[in-house]
Amino acid sequence: MKSQQYAAPSPLYAVIDLGSNSFHMLITRLVADGVQTVDKVKRKVRLASGLDEQLNLSEEAIGRGLECLSFFAERLQDIAPENIRIVATATLRIANNAEHFLSRAQTVLKQPVRLLSGIEEAERIYLGVAHTSECSSRKLVLDIGGASTEIIAGEDFDIHHAISLNMGCVTFNQQFFCAGNIDEAAFSKAIAEAKSHLLPYIAQYSDFNWQHVLGGSGTMQALAEILMHQNRSAIVTLAFMQEVKAQLISAGQIEQINIGGLTSERSPVLASGLAILIALFETFEINALQLSSGALREGLLYEMLPDMRSLHIRTRTVDSLVERFHIDVAHAERVSHQAMHLFNGYADNWQLHDDNLKQLLSCACQLHEVGLLLSYKNHQRHGAYILQHADLPGFDQTERQLLVNLVRLSKGDIPANAMAELAITDTLTATRLLAILRLAIILCRRRKDDVLPQYNTSVNERMINLCLPSQWLEAHPLISDELLHERQQLRALGLDLTIAC
Numbered sequence: 001m002k003s004q005q006y007a008a009p010s011p012l013y014a015v016i017d018l019g020s021n022s023f024h025m026l027i028t029r030l031v032a033d034g035v036q037t038v039d040k041v042k043r044k045v046r047l048a049s050g051l052d053e054q055l056n057l058s059e060e061a062i063g064r065g066l067e068c069l070s071f072f073a074e075r076l077q078d079i080a081p082e083n084i085r086i087v088a089t090a091t092l093r094i095a096n097n098a099e100h101f102l103s104r105a106q107t108v109l110k111q112p113v114r115l116l117s118g119i120e121e122a123e124r125i126y127l128g129v130a131h132t133s134e135c136s137s138r139k140l141v142l143d144i145g146g147a148s149t150e151i152i153a154g155e156d157f158d159i160h161h162a163i164s165l166n167m168g169c170v171t172f173n174q175q176f177f178c179a180g181n182i183d184e185a186a187f188s189k190a191i192a193e194a195k196s197h198l199l200p201y202i203a204q205y206s207d208f209n210w211q212h213v214l215g216g217s218g219t220m221q222a223l224a225e226i227l228m229h230q231n232r233s234a235i236v237t238l239a240f241m242q243e244v245k246a247q248l249i250s251a252g253q254i255e256q257i258n259i260g261g262l263t264s265e266r267s268p269v270l271a272s273g274l275a276i277l278i279a280l281f282e283t284f285e286i287n288a289l290q291l292s293s294g295a296l297r298e299g300l301l302y303e304m305l306p307d308m309r310s311l312h313i314r315t316r317t318v319d320s321l322v323e324r325f326h327i328d329v330a331h332a333e334r335v336s337h338q339a340m341h342l343f344n345g346y347a348d349n350w351q352l353h354d355d356n357l358k359q360l361l362s363c364a365c366q367l368h369e370v371g372l373l374l375s376y377k378n379h380q381r382h383g384a385y386i387l388q389h390a391d392l393p394g395f396d397q398t399e400r401q402l403l404v405n406l407v408r409l410s411k412g413d414i415p416a417n418a419m420a421e422l423a424i425t426d427t428l429t430a431t432r433l434l435a436i437l438r439l440a441i442i443l444c445r446r447r448k449d450d451v452l453p454q455y456n457t458s459v460n461e462r463m464i465n466l467c468l469p470s471q472w473l474e475a476h477p478l479i480s481d482e483l484l485h486e487r488q489q490l491r492a493l494g495l496d497l498t499i500a501c
Contacts, residue, residue, distance in 0.1 A: 012038060013083045013304055015297045016072055018105070018113065020048035020091040020146025021170050021218065021269065023068045025075065026297045030305065034320020037391055039075065043068040044265055048091045048147040048170035057095045065101065069108045076111065085300045086113045089121050090148035090168060118164025122150040124299030129214050130157050131302040132294030132393040134313055134356075138208065142215040142280055143295055144273050146170035149194075151201070151280070153208045161204055165197045169219060169273035180254035182271050187245060190272060194279030205284055214396075216292040219273030222266040224291045224397065229261025233423030234397035236289040238281045241274060248274070290396045313394035314359065318366050321390065325373045327366070331447050336365035338452070339440035346459045350432050357425060360399055361433050364406035365440065371407075384408035398424040405430070406437055414492040431493040435464065438489070442482045451476075463496045470501035 010029045017024045027039040045068050050061020076084060088105075092098040092115055105113050116124070125143045133139075143150040147168040153161040176190040224234035226244065244259070248271050251257045257267045280286065302308045308316075322329060343358055352358070371382030384404045392400055402424050409418055419430035443452060456467040466483070473480040480499075487497040 011083055012079045013301060014076055014079045014085070015300045016084075016086040016109075017297050017300075018047070018065070018069075018086070018088040018092065019045075020089060020148070020168055021046055022146070023047075023065065023072070024297060025072045026301065027075065027079070028301060032316075032319045032323040034316045035301070035305070035391070035393065036320065036324070041071060041075070043071070046146070046170055048168065049174060051091065051095060051171075054096065055094055056097050057091075057101055062101050062104070066104055066108055069105055073109050076109065081111065083304060084111055085304060086111055087121075087124075087296075087300060088113055088115045089296075090118070090145055090164075090166070093118065094147065094166065118148060118150070119162055121148070121296060122152050122162040122164045123159055124303075125150050125296045126152040126154050126159050126162065126299070127157065127302065128294035128296055128299030129216065129292045130154070131308060132298055132313065133214060133292055133396065134394045134399070137211040139212045139214055140205070140208070140210040140284070140286070141292070142213065142217070142220075142277070142289065144169055144215075144217045144219045144276050146269075149197075149276055149280075151205065153205055153210060160208060161201075163201060167194055167197050167276060169269035169276065172272035172276060173269050176275070177254070177271050182248050182252060182254065182257075184249055187249065187271070187275055190275035191279045191282075194276045195283050198279060198283040202283060213286050213289045214292040215289050216295040217273070218266060219270065219277055220289065220291055222262055222270055222273075223277075225263070225266075226259055226261040228397075231421075233401065233421075234291050235423055236277075236291075237287070238278065241278050241281070244270075245274060245278070290398070292396075293391070293393055314363060317392055317394050318363055321367060321370055321386075325370045325386070327369055327372075328447075330449075331444065332366040332369065334444045334447070334449060335368065335437075335440050336362050338443055339365045339436050342436045342440060342457065345457055346432070346436065346464075349459050349461075350429075352429070352432065354425070354429075356399075357402075357429065357433060360402055360424075361406070361437060363395075364403055364410070364433075364437055367403070368407050368410045368437070368441065380408055380410050380412060383410075398422070402430065402433075406434055409434055410437055410441060414489045416492055418492065431495070435490055435493060435495055438486060439464070439466075442479060442486060445479050445482065446476070462494060463498065464490070465498050465500060467500045473499075473501065 013028050015026045023043050023045045025041040028035050028037050045064045047061055047065055050058040102113050126141050129141045138155045141152040145168045147170060149165045149167050151163050152159060172190055176186045220236060223236050227234045247259055254268055339361055343352060343361060346352060370386050371379040374382040384407050387404045387407055402422055405419060419434055420427050422430050453469050453472045458465045483499050490497050
């Protein structure tokens with residue numbers, strides 16, 4: 001019996017971030033130019049809480065940190081040293097005995113540890129966002145760490161302004177929410193203190209005229225998780241933060257916090273992080289913040305990876321999924337081509353002029369069979385699950401939500417209000433995108449490029465007209481029958497389909 005030959009896996013890359021609140025290790029590899037996470041380890045070390053009034057780290061905090069690094073060291077043994085980046089941040093910038101900890105850390109890890117300056121940290125946070133976000137327009141990036149807060153303004157990969165301020169969720173927690181007490185007075189003091197740090201930078205950042213605000217720190221992730229638990233879009237607003245603030249004050253004590261969607265590990269520093277984020281929103285008059293899928297670790301990672309700036313972010317992500325889930329590329333392109341033909345033909349009458357929505361529709365076409373690798377039965381549900389839980393650099397939460405819904409409803413019955421409550425667009429536009437996707441899939445049912453004839457199609461407000469040659473319809477009874485059944489399904493979307501000969 002012949003042994004099967006397998007291609008050697010791509011090399012592993014490791015990034016370790018010795019943060020003020022948590023230590024993180026991220027291990028990845030490249031698959032079809034996309035980043036695949038192989039392993040993640042996170043430990044709540046809360047190094048910043050070990051600083052005394054003289055800014056010396058306690059032996060207890062040092063011990064917690066070194067124990068965590070011993071876990072990480074085991075995993076690093078099989079990774080090439082040139083593929084490893086280890087950095088330390090805010091707490092070790094201000095600790096008087098930082099060198100004592102860092103020398104012992106390097107002994108444990110058997111790798112060098114680089115202490116980043118505040119600006120270096122801010123710059124890499126921005127690059128992590130830039131490498132994982134589709135947004136190339138002017139953006140404001142926020143990151144609230146355990147002992148520092150970074151604020152960066154930039155466009156594409158170019159940084160215009162970057163600052164790192166000595167305030168964070170762990171240090172503010174000790175300063176304003178000591179003994180675990182949460183009340184209005186503590187919040188007011190914490191917000192006022194944060195604003196005093198921000199005051200000198202108001203003009204500099206307000207003049208930047210950003211178009212999007214993104215952030216990916218623990219505070220923002222906690223808020224997004226609460227929103228998603230409530231089946232709300234993961235867009236953080238000041239009004240929502242005031243809701244959470246009221247719930248925290250009502251709890252009165254950190255140990256009494258009970259908010260749906262909030263994990264126990266995020267509870268201890270949510271109040272302090274929230275106070276800083278409220279101050280940022282009010283100081284810079286921010287309307288909404290989207291969760292980013294990248295920050296410091298991703299910024300460090302992409303520095304190591306070859307030629308990543310030349311590859312389109314969404315293309316990397318889609319190509320990686322296509323390879324990993326063995327999607328039929330030719331058929332995916334066939335469906336996408338047909339959908340783009342319909343989209344362009346319907347654009348004027350249906351007011352489809354958003355290039356981002358057009359690109360998301362194309363991505364849905366390419367990924368609509370991602371669930372087939374699991375099984376044919378309910379493959380659209382499997383696909384939706386995969387997209388809901390996969391790493392999707394280049395897609396924010398609202399874009400992922402649309403993509404998941406398009407794939408989930410790409411075939412089968414359409415429930416009432418199927419595309420309601422999407423944050424990225426209105427329900428009517430979303431239903432029209434779904435109708436286009438479903439028709440493109442049916443028209444390409446033969447999975448051959450030379451099958452479809454030339455045909456005419458048009459739309460008005462609630463009507464889709466397909467004019468296919470009668471001889472072709474007779475020669476393709478399955479497609480003809482599916483189009484007839486689709487008339488019933490599209491009525492759930494408030495659309496009528498006519499099939500003329």
